[in-house]
Amino acid sequence: MALYKTIGAFLLFLGTVSGYANPGACSGTCVNTHDPSIIRRSDGTYFRFSTGGKIAVHTAPDITGPWTYKGAALPAGSSIDLGGNQDLWAPEVALVGNTYYLYYSVSKFGVQDSAIGVATSSSLDVGTWKDLGSTGIRSSSGKPYNAIDPNLINADGTYYITFGSFWKDIHQVAMKNPPKAVASGSSAVQVAFDPVKTDEEGAFVFKHGSYYYLFFSKGKCCGYDTSRPAAGEEYKILVCRSTSATGGYKDKSGKACTNGGGTVVLESHGNVYGPGGQGVYDDPVHGPVSIRSRKTIWLIMLIIFALQILYYHYVNTKIGFADGQKQFGWNTINFSSGWPVV
Incomplete structure (x- = not known):
């Protein structure tokens, strides 16, 4: 165990002294990938779903x-x-049993009259998705949340959708099983909020070890080509953690996520500007790996500490700042310190 802690500390030290790693390689269509959702089918095919184009696949x-x-x-x-039911946002794709679920947002930019819908498929393929309409998560003027940016988590057999954007930030609600609609009697509970700047959104809950990690995006997301925010006010990825999926999230300093807490995971660096719209994925190729397939001590270290994939969109400052120029980014992350490090 002492050796494991030493190796973990060394890997964390390397990440600290070298700064953020550049995004991993991407070829083919890597542009216009706002709010990506990644899933890998059993045949090894990766699917990427993103905002726009009635959910581009x-x-x-x-x-x-x-x-x-x-x-x-x-x-x-x-x-x-x-309004907005022909321009769907922020997809979330998950496998539940033998069925794939696609959650999506129906809204207009800056408007609180929004809803979260769901569609199902047995294969992920284009042409196989059946729209089931609203999940029952809906917002309007006067609600403490905006019903966009859904994320599904199965916590000990109970499904929850974590969602929200601005207003009073991020909320969570229990779902039926299978998770097609809100559970009877369940109401939305706030899990993250900044009382000073209500600009948190894009929640993603990921369990690693004994903790649930609440990743979220904070800052200005869009329109950088016409109006760039002050340095540091652009999109970035933050995290809080809790031993419960349903609340009690705190950042690394112990500050509650419901009181402005949040530890930075990834922010602008080099040619990367405004990363966000993130998700986390156990990738069998680039994340946790089989010990039989690797023979070097360095990769054995990676096995011990089970790297995952953090994926997101970002602006490459060498390419352009327009929303349609958002690039697909990904990095491995290391939880050996108890907190995710790119």
Whole structure:
């Protein structure tokens, strides 16, 4: 155990002295990938779902690419009767049993009249998604949240969707099983909030070891080509953790996530500007690996500390700042210190 702690400290030291790593390799279509959601099918095919184009779907043989556009997940848009039902946002894809679930947002930018919908498929392929309409998560003027940016977590057999953007930031609600609709009697509970700057969104809950980690994006996300925020006010990825999926999240300093807490995981660096819209994934190729497939001591260290993939969108300052130029980014992250380090 002492050796493990020493190796973990050394890896953390390397990350600290070298700063943030550049995004991993990406080939094929790596642009216009706002709010990506990544999942790998049992045949090894990677699927990437993203905002716009009625949920754009790309596939690749590896997370590095080459990514190929396959079409829209919901070519007819959403059946939810709200403005924006032809311009769907922030997809979240998860496998529940033998069925894939696609959660999406119906909204307009800066508007609180929003809803979270769901569609299902047995294969992930374009042309197979059946829209089921609203999950029952809906917001309007006067609500303490905005019903966008859904993320599904299964916590000891109970499903929860964590969601929200601005207003009073990030909330969570219990779902039925299977998770097609809000559980009877369940109401949304706030899990993250900054009382000074209510600019948190894009929640993603990931369990590692005995902790649930609440990743979220904070700052200005968009429109950098016409109005860039003050340095440090652009999008960045933060995290809090808790032993419960449903609350009590605190950052590394012990500050509550419901009182402005949040430890930075990834922010602007080098040519990377405004990373966010993130998710975390146990990737069998670039994350946790089989000891039989690697023979060097360095990769054995990685096995011990089970690296995961952090994926996100970002602006490459050498390419352009427009929303349509957002790039797909990914890095391995290390939890050996108890906190995710890129």
